[in-house]
Amino acid sequence: MPADTTPPAAEPVDPAAEAAEPESAAGATDAPAPTPPVAVPAIPAAEATDGHRPAPPAARAMEAPAPVPLRPAEIPARAGQRRHPVPVRRGTADPVKSLMHHHRALCERAVSPLEIAAGLEAHGLTDRTAARYRHRDVFALAEELYARTPAGPAEAPPPVAAAPHPDAGTRAGWTLLALLPGAACLATAGALRLTEGALGGGARAAVTLTGALLACLALRLCLGRGPLRAPEGAGRAGLYACWLLSFAVYGEELIAQVISGGPDGPWQPAPAPLLGLAAAIAPAAWCAHLFTVRARRRLGGSRALDEFGAGVRPLLLGSVALFLCALLPLLHLADLGLGGTGAPVSAAALGVLFFLARLLAAHGLPEPGTVALAAACAVEAAAPALVLAARLPGLDPLARPVHALVEAGGTGAVPALACGAAALGLLVHASAALSRASAHTRT
Structure with missing residues (x-):
């Protein structure tokens, strides 16, 4: 009896499996490296029990991942601890500048360092005080103030005193006033000497009082003018x-x-x-x-x-x-x-x-x-x-x-x-x- 040469019946093949095999074969050579698994955050208990259905893991994986920080985040300060700021190192303060600002009017109108020194001395500054401003004495401090004060607008030069007539007239004026008290006293003494024995006590007292009043008036005028x-x-x-x-x-x-x-x-x-x-x-x-x-x-x-x-x-x-x-x-x-x-x-x-x-x-x-x-x-x-x-x-x-x-x-x-x-x-x-x-x- 001859052998049965009929081939066995082939098993049914799934078309989806046949289509997947070429794709897997083709991607075996250039497929990218498998991505690491994304960690799925735990679902809070409150969210699991509020009646809403949590999102599937695939949907959570599709969400954009959080940006990776370039540097580690700063650790927040604990409660009860105060962060002290780092002191900024600054240059040494200029004490002369503050003094110049305080006496600005004096420095601007001064025509010489000695005038500034006189003004500082009038305000109570001594050589010991000048040492605090890193100067040996008041005059050295005044010289620096005078040098550092900006020059004001140029002023017209004072008129040249061609003739000293006004000054001479002023001197002559207060000189005459200074002679008046002596003249009043001399006139009173002369009047009392000439009328001695001729005037009574009351009349002589009146002459004396009149002369004293004139002398006081002349003295007041004299002390009101001149040196x-x-x-x-x-x-x-x-x-x-x-x-x-x-x-x-x-x-x-x-x-x-x-x-x-x-x-x-x-x-x-x-x-x-x-x-x-x-x-x-x-x-x-x-x-x-x-x-x-x-x-x-x-x-x-x-x-x-x-x-x-x-x-x-x-x-x-x-x-x-x-x-x-x-x-x-x-x-x-x-x-x-x-x-x-x-x-x-x-x-x-x-x-x-x-x-x-x-x-x-x-x-x-x-x-x-x-x-x-x-x-x-x-x-x-x-x-x-x-x-x-x-x-x-x-x-x-x-x-x-x-x-x-x-x-x-x-x-x-x-x-x-x-x-x-x-x-x-x-x-x-x-x-x-x-x-x-x-x-x-x-x-």
């Missing part, structure tokens, strides 16, 4: 000056009567000091004028504050000595003209005290002069008060200093000591105060 003018006033110095002048006329007679057991009877006035002091106002004005002019010239030519101070002190001493040389002859002539024979020591000390007090007031420093005048008044008032207080039981030692002073130099020794000590102390103070550049920039 003796005080820009800030004199305060209570006028009140103390009236006391000192009254004591110069009646003080010696008062002390003599108090020591002898009085006072009893009328006091004999001594008008010679008034006449001599009134006549010395004109020399005082000229001495003050010379000192002011020379000091300003020294201020313009100095290169340091110490140099200026060293040059001004001899000027001050020379001005005081020059005034004293003019005062002593006038006091002596007035004493001789009115029949006196006493030495004008107390009146000379009073004149120097007045001159220094007014010179300081003319440079914007009235307080030291007022204090010195008040101290002299206190000493003069204390002398008769101590003698009177010594009359009480057990207080005899109080009068011993006054008795010793009168026995050594007479009754004029009391005002001489009071005014002389005050004048000496004021001279020491003036030599320091007027040697500062700031004292010569206020006038």
Whole structure:
């Protein structure tokens, strides 16, 4: 029996499988690398139980992946911890710039470093303060301020003073005013001398009062102009000056009567000091004028504050000595003209005290002069008060200093000591105060 040669029946082939085989065969060579599995985030419990069907994993895979940060995220600060900022390192502050801004007006109107130094000194800056601004002294600081201040708009040059007629006229004006008090006192003294024995006591008192009023008016006019003018006033110095002048006329007679057991009877006035002091106002004005002019010239030519101070002190001493040389002859002539024979020591000390007090007031420093005048008044008032207080039981030692002073130099020794000590102390103070550049920039 022959073998069955009929081939076996073929199994049915799935068309989809046949189509997939070529695709798999073709993609076996150039298929991309398999992508890593995408992590599917866990579904929160609330979302799973709210009745909504969660999205299938395929839909979640189709969503755009979150961008990968280029650097790791900063760790947030914990609660309760404060992040301190890193301090920024800055350059050292310029202290001179702040000082220049504070004194900008002074620096802009200054024409020289010394003028700025004078202004700084007037505001209380010293060499120790200048060291804080990294400078050795006030003048070095002023030089830098002057160099760093921008120049203002160009101003027209001042007119050249071809002829000094206005200045000469001004000097002549205040010189005549300075002569008026002496002229009023001299006229009053002459009228009293000529009418002696012809006029009664009331008439002579009226003449004296009229002359005193004229002298006071002339003195006020004189002190309102010229080198003796005080820009800030004199305060209570006028009140103390009236006391000192009254004591110069009646003080010696008062002390003599108090020591002898009085006072009893009328006091004999001594008008010679008034006449001599009134006549010395004109020399005082000229001495003050010379000192002011020379000091300003020294201020313009100095290169340091110490140099200026060293040059001004001899000027001050020379001005005081020059005034004293003019005062002593006038006091002596007035004493001789009115029949006196006493030495004008107390009146000379009073004149120097007045001159220094007014010179300081003319440079914007009235307080030291007022204090010195008040101290002299206190000493003069204390002398008769101590003698009177010594009359009480057990207080005899109080009068011993006054008795010793009168026995050594007479009754004029009391005002001489009071005014002389005050004048000496004021001279020491003036030599320091007027040697500062700031004292010569206020006038």
